[in-house]
Amino acid sequence: MTLIKSISGIRGTIGGKVSENLTPLDAVKFAAAYGTWIKKQATKEKVTVVIGRDARLSGEMIQNLVQFTLVGLGIDVIDLGLSTTPTVEIAVPLEKADGGIILTASHNPKQWNALKLLNHKGEFLSGADGAEILKLAENDDYSFAAVDDIGEVTKNDAYIDIHIDEVLELSLVDADKIKAANFKVVVDAVNSTGGIAIPKLLKELGVQVIEMYCKPTGHFPHNPEPLKEHLSEICERVVAEGADFGIVVDPDVDRLAFISNDGEMFGEEYTLVACADYILSKTKGNTVSNLSSSRALRDVTEKHGGTYEAAAVGEVNVVTLMKKNNTVIGGEGNGGIIYPESHYGRDALVGVALFLTHLAEKGGTVAALRASYPAYFMSKKKIELTPELDVDGILATIAKTYKAENLTTIDGVKIDFPENWVHLRKSNTEPIIRIYTEAHTQQEADVLADRFIAEISKIAGLH
Template identity: 75%
Template sequence: MTLIKSISGIRGTIGGRPGDNLTPLDTVKFAAAYGQWLREECGKERPRVVIGRDARLSGEMIHQLVAQTLVGMGFDIIDLGLSTTPTVELAVPGQQADGGIILTASHNPKQWNALKLLNNKGEFIDAQQGMRILESAESEDFSFAEVDDLGKITQHDAYLDLHVEEVLALELVQAETIRAKGFKVVVDGVCSTGGIAIPKLLKALGVEVVELYCEPTGHFPHNPEPLKEHLTDICAKVVQEGADFGIVVDPDVDRLAFIDEKGEMFGEEYTLVACADYVLGKTPGNTVSNLSSTRALRDVTQSHGGQYFAAAVGEVNVVAVMKAHNAVIGGEGNGGIIYPASHYGRDALVGTALFLMLLSESGLSVSALKAGYPQYYMSKKKIELTPGLDVDALLATLAGTYKEEGPNTVDGVKIDFDSGWVHLRKSNTEPIIRIYTEAGSQQEADALADRFIGEIRNLSDR
């Protein structure tokens, strides 16, 4: 059982003891710390906060604890109920709120939940702001309202519909162009809110939808991280239904993966590559992804005459670099699309619409589209941390071992070789070391990952 306190929020497993897990006491304390920070940040005694959640089993409990804590501080709550991460991000400025909280552990299994914290722009708080919240939680330096000054909760159940309307209103999304193609798509909503939001968008675009695991029960039918090994059901369903492709999202709908018409993975790394290809063809400019993302985005960007920039892992880091270089699109290789013409947040609904436009205009099948991109292969592996292991020292040792390759240490250690690269970093959301590699073949990528797993284990055993 685990509780992870980081600058981006608090994440943990439900049950257990306070301080070790995400218990009601920890939830209330961290919600109050966020409230105290927000009150100081906006200079208001009665701030407005948007709250939404995914469908995981603990969602209603955590939702009530957070909302009522902020009511107790004198805040007014705009409650979206079952929602998505990008929907809450849009709702914060849309409702002229001072902040927002998304209750989701993203791709983590059902025993996890988390508080994701937003500023008044609907963007994730930065490192400095996150540190202030952590310090407030540690000192329990917060105060609550008198009885006459308690906040109020207003239900707002229409925001998923408003989100769909915002996507349809984007200049590069032409609903009639998509509707004319008569696409048939299978959707795996992993029994969370993507099962509501994605079919709603597709039907508005005239797409025939085959729903798989779209009832938001919170009983995830498979590991909710949209990786190949977890998606055998939808791969089979796409072929069985004769669909044009399949769509998979994670529980909070900020990650997006596609299955081609043959039941093969398009590759979550190529979600951003394809969406960027479409956007750059209409609005040339720069792109950004994180250090763990495929080189294919760089290649496609340069083919359109733009510049590619890399950021440290984490949405807030990618957004900062996007703003610095005025990128027209960016995101993360885990299937996260950030399109500033909509908002600065990973959004599977926006990504779906852009992908459908690319397919509509190209006239290609999904498999043919993938074949036209530079072909790189990635391996994404991880090692669970043993208690007491000094990960920073271990990574510093590896950086020294490969100093001739000029390793990038902005975020963990990334080592570029002529035939590929490896990126080693400590996860911010799980007690693991992530080992990402890329090479010209899957065999080479896997071999490179296994090689570094062996080196890490040898160092940790010393």
């Protein structure tokens, strides 16, 4: 079992030994460090933090530990209960709160949970801020409030509805066109909080909803990462129901994948491509995604006269570059849509509403829409790490070997070949090396990935 402490938060498996897993003591310690940091940042005497969680089985336990640790520090807590990551992100500034915590391990299986940490803008913390919190946690450098100064918990379960209202009010979301299109959609929300938010949004937009796994029980019916190999059931259901398409979200609803009307994957990478195509057709501007995302976004951006740039992997890195480049839409190729008119966070609700408007305007099928975009195919593989593996040394060797190519080393090693690319990096959330490749055919992408797996294995002496 595993506990991963990083600048983006703390993530681990439930149970086991302290400091090796996400135990109650680890949750309390890290919550105390974050609360202490928030109090230092705040310019007012009374500090407030918004907390929400996905539906995973350990959520209520971890939330109680975290929020009452904050209360013990003298911090007031606004408890959103079952919520989504983007809902908490919009709640923080609306509540004029000093920070926020989402209790979710995102796409990880049910044994995992995590604390995702937000600043007063409802955005993920910078690397420097995250490092400071880690230091506080390592040194047990916090002081709790006296009895007369402890915080209070206020429950507010209205924010998913508020979030939906915010989405419906976006200037490029056209509810009338969506209603007129009379769409029928299948939704797989892996029995987490997307099962509350997504069907509710769709019904507001006049969409006929067929629900799959939309009860927020936390019992994930399949691996919750929205990848093709986990989604055979909804692919079959879309065809069987004669639906226009399918919608899949991860447990905390910041990743979004579509199933085309023919039961094929629209492609997680193409969620952002399609939404960007729509936004750029209405609003001239630039786009940003991360180094592991498809070239298709670059192609679509340039078609509309904009400029594309890639950031290091990690939402905070994408957001930083989006702000610098005055980007009109951006995100991550894992199905994460960041639309600044709404907020600077990945938001599946925003993505659904933009995609529906785009489809209603264009007419035709989802399969035809997908076929209209540049054809790229990705391979996403990984190598499990062992303690003795010198990952940085391996990546440095690869970079040296390919120094004559178009090389980027801001986040692992990315090699842009003329017809394809490979990106090698250490994961921030799991003990693995990720190997992402993209090419004009799936076979070419897979062969390229296997080639680099073999090269890494040879360098590491794994075979």
